Amino acid sequence: MIGAILGDIVGSPYEFDRSKKVKDFGPLFIKASEFTDDSVMTVAVAEALMNVSRDADDATIKHEVAVSMKKWGRKYPYAGYGGKFIKWLQINDESPYGSWGNGSAMRVSAAGWLYDSIERTRHVARLTAEVTHNHPEGIKGAEATASAIYMARTGKPKEEIKDYIVSEFEYDLSRTLDEIRPGYHHMESCQATVPEAITAFLEGNDFEDVVRNAVSLGGDCDTLTCIAAAIAEAAYGIPEEYRKEVLDRIEDDMRDVCERFSQEVKILINF
Numbered sequence: 001m002i003g004a005i006l007g008d009i010v011g012s013p014y015e016f017d018r019s020k021k022v023k024d025f026g027p028l029f030i031k032a033s034e035f036t037d038d039s040v041m042t043v044a045v046a047e048a049l050m051n052v053s054r055d056a057d058d059a060t061i062k063h064e065v066a067v068s069m070k071k072w073g074r075k076y077p078y079a080g081y082g083g084k085f086i087k088w089l090q091i092n093d094e095s096p097y098g099s100w101g102n103g104s105a106m107r108v109s110a111a112g113w114l115y116d117s118i119e120r121t122r123h124v125a126r127l128t129a130e131v132t133h134n135h136p137e138g139i140k141g142a143e144a145t146a147s148a149i150y151m152a153r154t155g156k157p158k159e160e161i162k163d164y165i166v167s168e169f170e171y172d173l174s175r176t177l178d179e180i181r182p183g184y185h186h187m188e189s190c191q192a193t194v195p196e197a198i199t200a201f202l203e204g205n206d207f208e209d210v211v212r213n214a215v216s217l218g219g220d221c222d223t224l225t226c227i228a229a230a231i232a233e234a235a236y237g238i239p240e241e242y243r244k245e246v247l248d249r250i251e252d253d254m255r256d257v258c259e260r261f262s263q264e265v266k267i268l269i270n271f
Contacts, residue, residue, distance in 0.1 A: 001046055001261050003207075003233025004109040004226045005254075006246045008038035010211055011225030017186045019218035028211060029245050037079040038106040038226045039250065043257045044072035045128050046110035050264050054115065058127055066094040066131045069107075075253075082188070088132060096134040102193040104133035105141035106223045109230040112149025113265045121150045133190075141190025144169045145227055148198055152234035158202050171195040177203050177213055186219045193220055197227035204228075207236040 013032040019025070048068035052060055073081065073089040081089065084097050111125040125146035129139045144165055151161045162173050172195055180196055187193065196217055204210030210232035214225035247255050 001109050004042045004230035005039040007225035007229030008222045009033045011222035014221040021218050023212040023216045037081045040072050040076045040079045041107035043254045044068045045107045046261050047257050049110050061127045065128050096132050098135050099133040100135040100137035101188050102190050102223050104129035104138040105145040105194050106226045108142040108146050112146040121146050137190050141194045148231045149234045184217050184219050197224045200228040201231040207232045
């Protein structure tokens with residue numbers, strides 16, 4: 001979960017095609033590095049999933065996720081949400097609005113850690129998407145991201161993760177970063193973000209390398225890096241100095257959820 005927030009923070013200065021599309025872009029954290037809606041909604045979903053039992057029914061999970069997302073979104077109303085999501089936040093109705101945007105994938109990382117099977121992981125990931133992003137592509141993006149996190153944290157090799165994502169979700173993971181980079185630009189759909197984020201992870205050699213891979217692609221850089229770094233955390237852990245940097249750059253209430261989450265899943269973020 002810290003990985004997702006780190007990716008959001010590191011990628012935020014380069015959103016909207018502001019990346020120079022190089023890996024050597026300087027330090028990960030600069031003055032302009034700040035959390036956005038990706039981090040707020042990651043925290044919201046994590047808190048919701050911790051507030052219900054691991055075997056809670058679908059309706060309970062979806063209601064808790066919707067309530068939590070509205071609570072956190074209203075608490076941080078200027079974090080950079082999309083127009084339709086802003087309207088959803090402002091009303092009491094919990095009905096979804098058919099989005100295929102990458103918001104469903106950016107916020108799902110907690111689901112990749114909290115469950116003891118890939119089937120349950122995928123099911124809950126689907127539920128977290130469906131509260132807003134009930135389009136098949138929005139659902140697929142959340143499930144694929146959570147699956148990759150689950151497989152990485154349970155020690156599956158990258159080739160197995162790649163094969164699973166391709167066979168289960170039919171994403172094209174055949175292109176290299178060098179092939180993607182030249183023509184890639186800001187797109188906010190799951191189908192134009194999740195495969196690229198997974199590729200950034202697959203080509204990375206360690207946590208920081210994955211983050212730099214993602215930033216080098218440009219596009220919707222905070223969200224793409226959020227997704228890639230969430231998977232990288234599961235595979236590599238996070239250097240302690242980066243973990244501390246993230247916690248220093250988020251608000252106290254967000255930090256409390258992160259610390260609770262760390263205890264809940266009984267892991268050390270810095271492996």
